[in-house]
Amino acid sequence: MQLLSAKLPVGVLVLIIVSIIFFWSGQSYFKMPLIFTSNCHLSLTESDDFICEPDNVWNERKNVYRAQDKENMMKRQSRIFFLTNWEPNFHCSNARRIGRMGDGGKWVCDPYRLKSRVDCLVYSVGSNGDFSFEVNMKKTMPHCEIHTFDRNRYVCPKGICIFHQITLGNGTHPKGSKSWTTIIQKLNHIQRKIDILKIDIEGFEYLFFPLIMQASASSLPRQILIELHPSDPKYVFNCQSWVTSCVFSKFHPNILLGGTYSGQIVVWDTRTNKRTPVQRTALSASSHTHPVYCLQVIGTQNANNLISISNEGKMCSWNIEMMTQPQDSMDLAYRTKPVAATRMVFPGVEVNNFIIGSEEGQAYSGSRHGNKAGIQESYEGHFGPITGLSCHNVNGSVDFSSLFLTSSFDWSVKLWSLKESKPLNSFEVNSDYITDVRWSPVHPSVFLTCDITGRFDIWNLNHDSELPLLSTTLDGNVALNKCLWAHNGQQIILGDDQGKLRLYGVNEFLTNPKPDDFNKLSSTLQDFKRNTLDAFDDNHPASVTTTATTASSTSVSHGS
Incomplete structure (x- = not known):
């Protein structure tokens, strides 16, 4: 069973708009050319009746196409991949931008050629509620029939287009998806030619595009307008010190917060043109003077704080809008020993109770306020630094909010309850440092791990508590150091030591828990507890016997 879909390049909205004209030799689906002049039989045949120009002009156009296409096939290493590797190989004489400027609009090749098409047909895949392309296309070509597709429900402007709520796929994955061929059949467009296909689906074009190419030649569109979302980052921020931790402010999505090796906390703002911090904390005894490895924004929209911990054991609380001094601070120690x-x-x-992992391998729980502010409990089990810490946050019929997972350089992942000082279970299938662990945000028994060998595992405790459900090791001798779930649990992101991110889709049965999954996990936890007690009894038979004998002797003595 396939758990992960093909790898997607990761990036945020660096938009390169490419119009691609495909030339199909052979059968022509429309015998009447769009614009007819003499001596253009070759161009009409090879452009699917779209372009009519003299043979000598058409042949020269093909020479230019072949020469540039050969250049485009040579991969050149560069951070700006498309600017270095891709140049247009076909030029439209009268290209026109249809739709608004910026995101939403697309360049269309010679739309005037469609004016003579009495059954002009346009498909627009990906909407997000923005119909500027459809509105402008209808204004430019009133006779064109426009169909818009999106996985979410929207309403087309009246008289502009026909909306279809459809998830595109291969018909089986994702669940409930429709294949390209099925869509054309259901809309009764088998005998019609799609003049324009616009694709803007936020990175999923890399999965959707091959599905079109695998369909029959009769279903291929004349012109494809595709918005690519390449892997180059949209923003690059700089700092004078190594960045050791980083979080978004969940209540201010334009604000990015970073902890540094020097002990400073820096603030970047995506709304400005500055790529250096717009705020930074002072290096002083009242704040941090050691590396800051822990950051988290807590609270609500109207009352929130940034909490930071540096590895000398100081916890600080900050007002994100005023980072000159912490609002309060606390030295973390367990039985006088700094953590x-x-x-x-x-x-x-x-906003009060927290859990931390430490360099010595122990986990701790504590609180920020109250009579017992500070660290209160210790959880011993690891023999190396804790590298990952994740709390169970899936709500359901059973409360698992006391559960948390830790990963460590001791090659193990451990499952804990805040109510127990010893681990409920230890997962020990890796052969090197484990660098991160994350509970699924949607499935109660699923979690993700990664290690420095490039291996990542997806576990489902309801399926098997001894072996992962899926285990994959990446090629290229990479070390994975971070893993993360999307909020909907449908994708995972992996970060490596080479600065690359990898995004994978997750099979739907791991994102749609069944009602009895909560009870199954509860039963699994009971099994873990029984196994722990049995192991303790097996390892301590002598001490149990001695205790019992001593108790009996004492009883007899008192009886005397």
Whole structure:
């Protein structure tokens, strides 16, 4: 069973708009040319009745196409891949932009040629509620029939287009998806030619495009307008010190917060043109002077704070709008011993109670306020630094909010309850440092791990508690150091030591838990507890016998 879809390049909205004209030799589907002049039989045949120009002009156009296409096939290493590797190989004489400027509009090749097409047909895949392309296309070509497709429900402007709520796929994955061929059949467009296909589906074009190319030649559109979302980052921010942790402010999505090796906390703002911090904390005894490995924004929209911990054991609370001094701070120690924190989590919507992982391998729980402010409990089990910490946050018929997972350089992942000082279970299938662990945000028994060998595992405790459900090792001798789930649980993101991100789609049965999955996990946890007690009894038979004998002797003595 396939759990992960093909790899997608990761990037945010660096938009390169490419219009592609495909030339199909052979059968012509419309015997009447769009614009007819003499001596253009070759161009009409090879452009699917779209272009009519003299043979000598058409042949020269093909020479230009072949020469540039050969150049485009040579991959050149560059951070700006498309600018270095891709140049247009076909030029339209009268290209026109249809739709608004910026995101939403597209360049259309010679739309005037469609004016003589009495059954002009346009498909627009991907809407997000923006119909500027459709509105402008209808204004330019009133006789064109326009169909818009999106996985979410929207309403086309009256008289402009026909909307279809459809998830595109191969018919089986994703669940409930429709294939390209099925869509054309259901709309009764088998005998019609699609003049324009516009694709803007936020990165999923890399999955959708091959499905079109695998369809029959009769279903291929004359012209494809596709918005690519390449892997180059939209923003690059700089800092004078190594960045050791980074989070978005969930209540201010334009604000990015970074902890640094120097101990400073820096603030970047995507709304400005500056790529350097717009705010930074002072290096002083009142804040941090050691590397900051832990950052988390807690609270609500109207009352929120940034919590930071540096590895000398200082926790600070900050007002994000005024980072000159912390609002309060606390030295973390357990029984007078300072704690060098490596990971921190406030479970769920907590603003007071927290869990941290440490360099010495212990996990701790504590609170920021109250009579017992500071670290209160210790959880011992690892023999190396804790590298990952994740709390269970899936709500359901059973409350699992006390559960958390830790990963460590000791090659193990451990499952804990805040109510127990010893781990409920230890997962030990890796052969090197494990660098991160994350509970699924939607499935109660699923979690993700990664290690420095390039291996990542997806576990489902309801399926098997001894072996992962899926295990994959990446090629290229890469070390994975971070893993993350999308909020909907439908994708995972992996970060490596070469600065690359990888995005994978997750099979739907891991994103749609069944009602009994919560009860199954509860039963699995009971099995873990029984196994722990049995293992303890097996490893301590002598001490149990001695205790019992001593108790009996004492009882007899008192009886005397």
